[in-house]
Amino acid sequence: MVAAVTRTTQALVVGFLGAVLLRLALGDGYLRYVTSWMKWPLVATGVVLLGLTVWMLLRPASSDHADHDGDHDDDHDDDHDDDHDDDHDDTHEHKVPAMTWLAIVPGVIVFVASPPSLGAYLAERRADDPVAAAPDAEILPLPATDGPVDVEVAEFMWRAGVEDGTTIKDRDVRLTGFVSTDENGNWYVTRIAIACCAADASASRVRVEDYDDAPERDSWVAVTGRWVEGTAPGGKSETAIEAASVEPREAPANTYQ
Amino acid sequence: MSTKTPVRAPEKPGFRLGQTEVVAIVLLVILLSQRWLLPLLDHDLFNTWGTIFVAIVVQSAPFLLGGVLLSAVISTFLSEKALSKIVPKSPALGVPVAGLAGIGLPGCECAAVPVTNSLIRRGVAPAVALTFLLAAPAVNPAVLVSTAVAFPGQPMMVLARFLASLITAVAVGWIMLARGKLLLERLTDVGRDEHAHDRSFLGNVSHDFLHASGFLVLGAMLAAAVNTFVPRSVVNTVAGQAVLGILTLALFAFIVALCSESDAFVAASFTAFSDTAKLVFLVVGPAMDIKLASMEAGQFGMGFALRFVPLVIITAVASAVGIGWWLL
Numbered sequence: 001m002v003a004a005v006t007r008t009t010q011a012l013v014v015g016f017l018g019a020v021l022l023r024l025a026l027g028d029g030y031l032r033y034v035t036s037w038m039k040w041p042l043v044a045t046g047v048v049l050l051g052l053t054v055w056m057l058l059r060p061a062s063s064d065h066a067d068h069d070g071d072h073d074d075d076h077d078d079d080h081d082d083d084h085d086d087d088h089d090d091t092h093e094h095k096v097p098a099m100t101w102l103a104i105v106p107g108v109i110v111f112v113a114s115p116p117s118l119g120a121y122l123a124e125r126r127a128d129d130p131v132a133a134a135p136d137a138e139i140l141p142l143p144a145t146d147g148p149v150d151v152e153v154a155e156f157m158w159r160a161g162v163e164d165g166t167t168i169k170d171r172d173v174r175l176t177g178f179v180s181t182d183e184n185g186n187w188y189v190t191r192i193a194i195a196c197c198a199a200d201a202s203a204s205r206v207r208v209e210d211y212d213d214a215p216e217r218d219s220w221v222a223v224t225g226r227w228v229e230g231t232a233p234g235g236k237s238e239t240a241i242e243a244a245s246v247e248p249r250e251a252p253a254n255t256y257q
Numbered sequence: 258m259s260t261k262t263p264v265r266a267p268e269k270p271g272f273r274l275g276q277t278e279v280v281a282i283v284l285l286v287i288l289l290s291q292r293w294l295l296p297l298l299d300h301d302l303f304n305t306w307g308t309i310f311v312a313i314v315v316q317s318a319p320f321l322l323g324g325v326l327l328s329a330v331i332s333t334f335l336s337e338k339a340l341s342k343i344v345p346k347s348p349a350l351g352v353p354v355a356g357l358a359g360i361g362l363p364g365c366e367c368a369a370v371p372v373t374n375s376l377i378r379r380g381v382a383p384a385v386a387l388t389f390l391l392a393a394p395a396v397n398p399a400v401l402v403s404t405a406v407a408f409p410g411q412p413m414m415v416l417a418r419f420l421a422s423l424i425t426a427v428a429v430g431w432i433m434l435a436r437g438k439l440l441l442e443r444l445t446d447v448g449r450d451e452h453a454h455d456r457s458f459l460g461n462v463s464h465d466f467l468h469a470s471g472f473l474v475l476g477a478m479l480a481a482a483v484n485t486f487v488p489r490s491v492v493n494t495v496a497g498q499a500v501l502g503i504l505t506l507a508l509f510a511f512i513v514a515l516c517s518e519s520d521a522f523v524a525a526s527f528t529a530f531s532d533t534a535k536l537v538f539l540v541v542g543p544a545m546d547i548k549l550a551s552m553e554a555g556q557f558g559m560g561f562a563l564r565f566v567p568l569v570i571i572t573a574v575a576s577a578v579g580i581g582w583w584l585l
Contacts, residue, residue: 014463017470021315024315032312033311038315042315045322048322049322052459052462055459097471099474100467102470102475102478103474105474106315106474106477109307113307115305115310117308118309194519195403196316196519197312197315197519198312199312199316199481199513200515200519200522202526
């Protein structure tokens with residue numbers, strides 16, 4: 001009986017992980033951790049793991065062993081639980097290390113703590129990291145429109161850095177991102193980019209000038225204004241925008257670039 | 258079943274204790290860190306760790322499952338005869354073939370560990386299978402394309418990464434053939450699992466997945482901690498020094514354990530470092546990192562991992578420095 005329970009527990013470990021992945025993938029939750037193209041791989045993984053769980057629960061104690069376990073059939077039940085211990089004889093199969101229990105930790109953390117998208121905290125810690133270089137291709141001018149042009153924060157930064165910022169000079173632009181701050185009382189419109197998952201996050205941010213009432217940290221804003229000439233990444237002064245207006249925004253489902 | 262229980266009863270407390278201890282320690286760490294550490298540090302820190310940890314696990318899970326499925330196909334359906342037709346008979350020749358075969362598995366390093374395990378189970382020489390393990394995450398097209406995107410205008414970086422990673426994998430394979438007796442004797446867990454071929458397909462899938470997932474999670478926890486608690490600016494302080502810069506990025510590649518598809522973007526952001534140091538980061542990371550070391554310790558045994566891990570890191574650094582000096 002003990003062995004059967006442990007085998008059930010194993011199935012539940014797999015099932016729990018599958019359920020967590022499926023739940024994250026079917027909502028927007030997965031976007032806090034990985035890029036959007038991971039949705040279907042995660043759904044597939046969750047479904048397969050749940051299917052595997054059902055199989056692990058339903059298989060009769062002997063079905064997976066009958067055909068090959070004959071000579072040590074009498075110990076085939078406990079080979080499922082914890083014979084990772086070194087003193088075990090090696091006729092066992094299905095060795096499951098105790099470390100397997102750790103597989104429940106991600107699910108527990110997702111349900112209990114539900115870690116949010118990376119935000120101002122990480123951006124402030126990574127503020128001094130160099131940002132990605134400008135794309136190698138020819139820098140196209142911003143589209144000619146009457147109103148302000150929507151520009152990504154990272155793009156605004158590299159445009160400021162190339163050709164003395166001629167492509168954004170004297171243009172009304174709108175930057176959307178969340179608010180981060182520094183110890184000098186400045187605030188920034190900020191975005192975090194991920195290439196693969198949140199582990200490789202990099203932050204880009206543009207200081208907002210002439211707008212004293214900093215919105216709440218980590219809240220989302222759209223800042224309309226003009227580039228402060230001479231500011232650029234790695235220059236004397238970090239990239240800045242002279243704000244004409246700042247409007248609150250809803251946080252997007254996918255906060256990463 | 259009822260007849261067996263009394264026989265096993267005396268053994269049970271011993272196992273249970275081991276298992277219970279691990280679970281208890283994990284739960285204690287979680288509870289304590291929430292109770293005491295969080296207010297003392299701050300919530301942001303824990304949340305950031307949690308986000309990065311869950312992100313690594315979520316990102317790896319499909320790749321791990323894919324690797325486990327492929328490994329179960331090899332274990333269940335591929336006969337040793339069929340496999341011996343694909344893999345050259347001479348291990349010395351098999352090593353470079355395995356290195357090039359790595360081009361064909363566009364996955365994370367986590368997928369390669371169970372696949373390697375199943376290859377060894379099916380009688381492929383361990384040195385050959387381990388060469389595949391080292392090459393697969395580093396030289397596949399997905400990784401090379403992402404490297405090209407991360408280093409615009411530096412095609413030499415892509416070529417250098419490909420060559421240095423391939424050389425690392427093949428060199429480690431040959432070293433193990435030449436003087437790896439001691440190392441390979443310690444491949445404890447693999448050889449023993451002779452039942453893999455007899456198990457059903459799903460039996461192999463569940464066995465391999467259970468076996469690998471815990472170690473993956475452990476590696477992800479450690480990598481997320483490094484990612485959260487070690488500020489990148491610490492790494493940048495040594496950028497100016499050639500030797501120290503290389504060693505630092507090698508160590509950093511090991512402990513942050515990024516996916517090989519995305520590490521080029523992080524490497525590109527180390528603008529203060531020499532190109533050779535960046536190359537070291539790109540070559541060490543896919544071949545060996547804390548997540549892989551944890552999974553390899555789980556699959557191949559601790560004694561093996563303790564020797565294999567430093568061997569791979571030293572070879573990878575040497576190979577990357579050599580190629581970097583030549584090409585970059």
